[in-house]
Amino acid sequence: MADAFMSDFATRAIAERLFFGYRAFTGDADRVLASRGLGRAHHRALYFIERAGSIPVHELLATLGITKQALTRVLRELMEARLVERRRDPTDGRRGILTLTDAGRALELSLLHAQRARIESALQHAGPSGSAAVHAFLEALMEPGDRERIGTSL
Amino acid sequence: MADAFMSDFATRAIAERLFFGYRAFTGDADRVLASRGLGRAHHRALYFIERAGSIPVHELLATLGITKQALTRVLRELMEARLVERRRDPTDGRRGILTLTDAGRALELSLLHAQRARIESALQHAGPSGSAAVHAFLEALMEPGDRERIGTSL
DNA sequence: TAGAAACGTCAACATGGCTGACGCATTTAT
DNA sequence: ATAAATGCGTCAGCCATGTTGACGTTTCTA
Numbered sequence: 001m002a003d004a005f006m007s008d009f010a011t012r013a014i015a016e017r018l019f020f021g022y023r024a025f026t027g028d029a030d031r032v033l034a035s036r037g038l039g040r041a042h043h044r045a046l047y048f049i050e051r052a053g054s055i056p057v058h059e060l061l062a063t064l065g066i067t068k069q070a071l072t073r074v075l076r077e078l079m080e081a082r083l084v085e086r087r088r089d090p091t092d093g094r095r096g097i098l099t100l101t102d103a104g105r106a107l108e109l110s111l112l113h114a115q116r117a118r119i120e121s122a123l124q125h126a127g128p129s130g131s132a133a134v135h136a137f138l139e140a141l142m143e144p145g146d147r148e149r150i151g152t153s154l
Numbered sequence: 155m156a157d158a159f160m161s162d163f164a165t166r167a168i169a170e171r172l173f174f175g176y177r178a179f180t181g182d183a184d185r186v187l188a189s190r191g192l193g194r195a196h197h198r199a200l201y202f203i204e205r206a207g208s209i210p211v212h213e214l215l216a217t218l219g220i221t222k223q224a225l226t227r228v229l230r231e232l233m234e235a236r237l238v239e240r241r242r243d244p245t246d247g248r249r250g251i252l253t254l255t256d257a258g259r260a261l262e263l264s265l266l267h268a269q270r271a272r273i274e275s276a277l278q279h280a281g282p283s284g285s286a287a288v289h290a291f292l293e294a295l296m297e298p299g300d301r302e303r304i305g306t307s308l
Numbered sequence: 309t310a311g312a313a314a315c316g317t318c319a320a321c322a323t324g325g326c327t328g329a330c331g332c333a334t335t336t337a338t
Numbered sequence: 339a340t341a342a343a344t345g346c347g348t349c350a351g352c353c354a355t356g357t358t359g360a361c362g363t364t365t366c367t368a
Contacts (some may be wrong), residue, residue: 012205012265013307014273015179017292019198020211020300022176023219025169030162039354044173051166057315065177069355071241072316075247094365095315112165118295120160121170132166133284134291137170140279143181146174153167195324211346224325226347248334248345 021092028114034136036107038081041074049084049098057096063149082109106121113138176274182268190261192235195228200262202236203252205305210243211250237261250272 029043048063049055055063061071077097078084083104089095095132100108135153142150183197203209204215209217215225229252232238237258242248256264277285291308296304 004265006277007272008263008270009264009305011242011273011365013289014277014292015201015266015269016205016304017289017296017307018176018179020297020304021292021295022172024170024297024300029249035283047169051170065267067357068315069317069358073160073355076257076316085166092314092366109162111161112161112169116159116162116165117171119165120366122291122294123160124170126333130284130287133280133287135167137276137280137284137288138168140179141175142171142278143174143178150170150174151163151167152271153171170322220324222324222346223348227324230347245336246345250346294312 009111025115025118028118029111032111032114037087038077039123041070042078042083044099045071045074045078046104046111047081048103049100050108054097054099057086057098060098155286179269179272182272183265186256186265186268192231194231195224197262197265199228199232200223200237200254200258202263203293204252204262208253211252214252232258254300 026040032042033039033043042087045060046107052059057068057071057075061068065070075084075086079086081103082101085099085101086096087099089097104147119123123134126134132153139147180194181308184194187193187197191288198218199214202214206213211222211225211229215222218225229238233240233290235257239253240250241253243251255308277288282286286307293301293304
């Protein structure tokens, strides 16, 4: 038989929870960023550089899904602030490799920790077996091509 | 004993799933909006007006968490496109009440349906008992003050 | 050695936020 | 009755973050 879609009511229940939940989640970091004169775009770059340890520019570009012109401006500001360093890939001198400085790592961690209590509390509200469901839900929500960009959930 | 925070690793697992998941979720509607020359800001206004049936301007402002100047521009464009109508509150002539036109309701529904398949699939991946966990997780993630703005999950 | 690849950069522009300052109609308080 | 407060709508200017398009440079590859 044909696929019966979920109700509009049930769809809205998720849509509005995602909207308010994501806004609160990003708000925690935004407050820290604002005190340093940085924005959400800087956070995203710091996050994915730290996560990878070091990352080629082209891969960061693909992960963030923005143009190189948009990323270049963010990276220039992060390098001027001595939070990010760029060096050349020794195996291919055209490629750039990005790493965080000690200050960059410290900031990235403080941004993560600004979000930690909210995430921890939310997972607790999901219940002991709910954590796996939340991970599965969010992974299934993602574009398939992005799933290889994340770490395992366990 | 002192609260032992969750690990950075576990925090990152949620943070990156939220980032990619939310991006995919909004992307579905963004494509429909772009074909109509509208943006995400218009979608949010349409969503909350439709959800309430009709809504005072000040309440929409509080829900969206933006300034009246930012909302005014969005509402002007929506009213020019005959998607939204504004009338006066009969009990207080200073207040404005917003409603959708038939065309506005049709667009809002098509935006919701653009997101429905992804949400439905994600909930299925969360498992039969996972849906309640997902709702609880997202609600706990929200700012407490926003919780009164959402509908029940059942 | 020619061409492709991987950037970095400049310029112009769109979207969606912000603050500040006014003005106007309407309601409320004195 | 009138003065003050409220709830807008609007203008102006600015910021953050994205977009295209075009160009130049260095480096690798065929």
